[in-house]
Amino acid sequence: MINRYSMLRRSRGLTLVELMVAMLLSLLLAAGAFTIFSGTKQASITQQDLARMQENLRFTITEMINRISIAGYMGCARSMIDGNTNITSTVAVNDTPTASWMPDFTLPISGTDGAGGAPDTLTLVYADAEYPIRVAAQAGQSAPLSVWRDKNYEKHLDNFNVGNGSVMVVGDCERSAVFRLTNSLPSGAAAAAAAASAPVAVASMQHSATGNTSAGIEYVFGNNKPAWMRKLEAVRFFLATKTVGGKTISSLMMRKIGQKRASAEELIEGVEDFQVQFGIDEEFPDHDGSADRYVDWDATLPLRRIASVRVTLRINGGRPVGNANGQADQDTDVLRDITFTVKLRNQVGEFL
Numbered sequence: 036m037i038n039r040y041s042m043l044r045r046s047r048g049l050t051l052v053e054l055m056v057a058m059l060l061s062l063l064l065a066a067g068a069f070t071i072f073s074g075t076k077q078a079s080i081t082q083q084d085l086a087r088m089q090e091n092l093r094f095t096i097t098e099m100i101n102r103i104s105i106a107g108y109m110g111c112a113r114s115m116i117d118g119n120t121n122i123t124s125t126v127a128v129n130d131t132p133t134a135s136w137m138p139d140f141t142l143p144i145s146g147t148d149g150a151g152g153a154p155d156t157l158t159l160v161y162a163d164a165e166y167p168i169r170v171a172a173q174a175g176q177s178a179p180l181s182v183w184r185d186k187n188y189e190k191h192l193d194n195f196n197v198g199n200g201s202v203m204v205v206g207d208c209e210r211s212a213v214f215r216l217t218n219s220l221p222s223g224a225a226a227a228a229a230a231a232s233a234p235v236a237v238a239s240m241q242h243s244a245t246g247n248t249s250a251g252i253e254y255v256f257g258n259n260k261p262a263w264m265r266k267l268e269a270v271r272f273f274l275a276t277k278t279v280g281g282k283t284i285s286s287l288m289m290r291k292i293g294q295k296r297a298s299a300e301e302l303i304e305g306v307e308d309f310q311v312q313f314g315i316d317e318e319f320p321d322h323d324g325s326a327d328r329y330v331d332w333d334a335t336l337p338l339r340r341i342a343s344v345r346v347t348l349r350i351n352g353g354r355p356v357g358n359a360n361g362q363a364d365q366d367t368d369v370l371r372d373i374t375f376t377v378k379l380r381n382q383v384g385e386f387l
Contacts, residue, residue, distance in 0.1 A: 098289070102161075106144045109161075110208070122212070123141070123211070123213065124141050124213040125213065126215055134295065136292060147332060157344070163265050167263035167264070170183075180264070197266055199217060205263070270289050272309065284304050284305065285360060285361025285362065286303060286361075287303050303353075305350055306348050311346055312330060313341050315327060316340050348373045349371070350371045
């Protein structure tokens with residue numbers, strides 16, 4: 036016969052102590068699982084930030100290298116001779132943030148050094164290397180510039196949107212001059228493809244101080260030497276902040292000719308610092324084309340001795356942070372310093 040006491044013992048369930056021990060073990064297991072899940076989630080977020088950072092960095096670095104390397108290109112003419120600019124510009128400088136940006140086109144490369152460790156800026160000026168438009172012969176210094184309507188002329192209109200207000204550079208192998216178009220160049224598919232087609236007048240360009248109200252260009256292009264006209268480009272790299280959900284992101288921006296500061300293109304988010312140094316070839320004029328030392332920007336820098344540019348970007352994950360300058364916690368896993376150096380193609384004796 037089954038013992039009644041034994042049956043009661045089997046059916047009484049867990050004691051309070053046993054239940055509390057079980058609950059404690061369950062809580063410990065849940066806490067461990069939560070810790071693992073949180074760590075995995077944070078690691079996943081960090082990896083996503085790193086992947087996004089790397090992808091954006093590839094684009095940004097490529098963009099900067101392409102533009103820095105060509106700085107100062109003006110065709111076959113040097114940008115500077117004997118330490119002095121070899122570029123004449125009739126375009127007024129306008130560096131006001133709320134106005135259409137027009138840099139000093141006589142400086143092929145320039146910058147600002149941020150005081151007290153603040154971010155720097157970098158400004159580059161260069162002519163487009165593709166599709167130079169051949170200049171027709173001039174009747175005299177007071178005659179407007181005229182160019183041949185050939186294949187390159189049409190490509191300029193189609194690819195570069197050249198028209199009223201465009202900044203152009205005209206030059207031969209001795210000197211260059213910068214001006215703005217004040218008329219829209221005629222175009223059309225019926226234009227002759229040969230270089231012997233009829234020339235087209237660029238009415239804004241006159242080659243004498245009396246014929247040009249904005250400073251004037253006292254030189255005739257296209258008379259005795261071949262000369263070409265190209266669209267001129269200029270960019271400025273700088274940092275700017277924006278607010279997202281009450282927090283801040285600092286980004287690397289690129290401002291182009293004619294843009295207001297607020298309209299500049301955002302290249303990459305999460306750039307906390309932007310430092311630029313200029314590599315100086317001390318062996319000028321018997322130079323070897325490489326930098327002997329790197330210095331911060333200074334208005335007295337010998338531009339013709341600049342052989343390369345060194346850029347340092349401090350990058351975070353690109354997420355909004357509480358810091359007013361968009362700077363993440365210094366202990367974050369995704370904070371990186373990226374440094375790269377770009378050699379100028381047209382450096383020292385070749386264009387400076």
